[in-house]
Amino acid sequence: MADYEIPADLRYTREDEWARVEGERVTIGVTDYAQQQLGDIVNVELPAVGTAVERGEPFGVIESVKAVSDLYAPVTGEVVEANADLANHPEHVNEDCYGDGWMLSIRVADAAEIETLISAAEYRRHVEDRSTE
């Protein structure tokens, strides 16, 4: 069974994204489980700063050699920063998904929405449920 890094200090979605919450600013990316499932990432397309994103709606795409997947916004808000390095270095998502592979910082519209994100323990159970079929 593969081992997945799931840092305890982050929040997660069931769509395999992580969120680092700092006040009303939430930085997001995809989890170690997601990047391992996708394999070699060759393209990441992110929205521009100032774009409004909506919780549960696609905001961009991530492509591996074999497949394209939508990226879903964990919270509603406005993009205040996007990781421009990923355009030329999509492999950062594979190499360091919780660090250099970050994707967006979002200013959340409604702080209460952060409580809908799941904990590391809950996300681990979610991953394990899917890995043991």
Place this chain on the structure above:
Amino acid sequence: MSLLRTPLFELHRRLGARLVPFAGFEMPVQYAGILAEHAAVRSAAGLFDVSHMGQLHLRGPGAVAALERLVSCPVASLKPGRVRYGLLCNEAGGIVDDVTVYRLAGDAFMLCVNAANVEKDWRWVVRHAGDGVSAADRSAETALLALQGPAAAAVLAPLCDVEPAGVRRFAFVEGRVAGRPALVSRTGYTGSDGFELYLDAGAGETVFEALLEAGRPHGLVPAGLGARDTLRLEAALPLYGHELDDTTSPLEAGLERFVKRGAGGFLGAEAIERRAAAGHPRALAGFVLDGRGVARAGHAILHEGRPVGRVTSGAPSPTLGKPIGLGYVPPALATPGTLVEIGIRDRGVPARIVRTPFLSS
């Protein structure tokens, strides 16, 4: 329907492969990663389990005549110990399958066919073989390993009782590999040098493991179907179900050198000539993307803003560092240098028609 497994399934699991459904089989798509496996095949060697592919054997006094009728390539002139690529065509000139024809002996042949088409091909062959031929589908009892890359001959040599370097391209010998009877064929589907090893199903795992062990110092890695696909695409080798199907003429697909012309006589020949005389509405072309994104099968190909065709295969080319693809366009636009766009999601990404194969080997 439950998925079939090759004789090497448990070994793939032990090696940590990611297994996916492909052509009715549960197959390894990757081990360490597609890009690393692709690079290993181009620079050293990769080992693939392609036991899902089918092997149809034909023998008997009528075998030559049957195959001359069944496949698009010449068969009577094929010498024992040699392999030819050809097409099974239907009466409308479409492609039933693309196959390799092995002449095992004077009146004994093997067709290696696509996994997804084994049953269709079997029915087609039995229906059209005629008298004096006995046919057998040995797909389930055959393991097929592909050892591909510039180091392939060096990896194979110490395990093999024949000298692999002495086997010419599109030739094969019968010998032993790791002590097991094997048909050692200098063929492949990657655009790199290499061998395909036909074995008894029960020998597959032993030989795979022996090759991995012997090949490790040469940089050999196990490789999955993901890398097989990017490798064959760089070499512009067509994939049935993508570039080829029951409606495609071999000539539209650029496969004229595998079609015996004029003499006729094979199934579909007349329709192929008729379609050529009428003028093909489309031709297969290769393109390189000049913008961001990855072209995928099904994306529209646009010219001057208008859709003119469809992508049949697309992937990032690890060797070129750019996304590449194949697709059908009107023949007038299939010329290298033509500027097109690929419709990727809501954008038209600039692309250029280029000469294929994408890599000059």
